Amino acid sequence: MAVYGYARVSTQDQDLTIQVEALRAAGCEIVREEKASGTSREGRQELDTLLAFLRPGDTLMVTRVDRLARSIADLQDIAKQLKARGVALKATEQPIDTSTAAGKAFFDMLGVFAEFETSLRRERQMEGIAKAKAAGVYKGRKPSVDAQAVKALAAEGLGATEIAARLGIGRASVYRALGAGA
Template identity: 75%
Template structure:
């Protein structure tokens, strides 16, 4: 029976020190860390490595449930995976311990609130973008394709879509899209 920790922050400029110290204080022998969004499990290699490594009787410790997942679906999926292998989950800052009935109930309530918070944040972000667009401040992402260069390569040099795509380092479908607009 071993105790493992998992620490996560969403962006590379955020610091993991506080989580790391809390996990060490909780008795974690190994701590896996990553700086990546928790909205989905995709690309979270440290979490996947840890989930594959855990064995029956082990405990996974996080500081808060939102460090493990941001959606109730992902959180439930991870906990089901842990439970199927006999691993319990504990949070240092929340009364969550899936080895007890009360801990499991509290886990589910916190998971719902974490997802609700994420959805509220998305709504506020979309409202902010809509206001910025109305004011003419938000223009979206800058174009990554030089339309004039695509047209020049086609019209002046007679190059095909594949050659243009290779030369400019863009997808061939993007070249076709530009050429279709001519």
């Protein structure tokens, strides 16, 4: 009957220290840390490792449920997996107890709000991009492939494989660069 912590932030430049300290103070013997988006479970190896390791009677502790998942579907899926395996879910900053009807309802509401917050942030981001594009400020990411160099090497008679090798890019990038100016 161990208590395991899970700490997550969305980007590499964010710090996990506060979450880790709160989880350790709450009695977590092991804390798994991850810097990955919570909008999907894709690529979250630490969460997958922890979920696979938990045993009946263990407790999974997070600081807030939005650290576990940002979509209600993912959150409910994780909660269902934990319940089926006899693992408790707790949060240090929220009164969560999924074994009661009221606790389950509160848990689901927090998940809905986490998903809503993510949707609002995405909408604001898209509005900002549209405004920047209209002002001529946003031009997108700078090209990572020098199309002129690709075309110059192609003009010399080199094939896509050789061009890709010389420039250190993929063959698909060579074909895209050659097709862009056609």
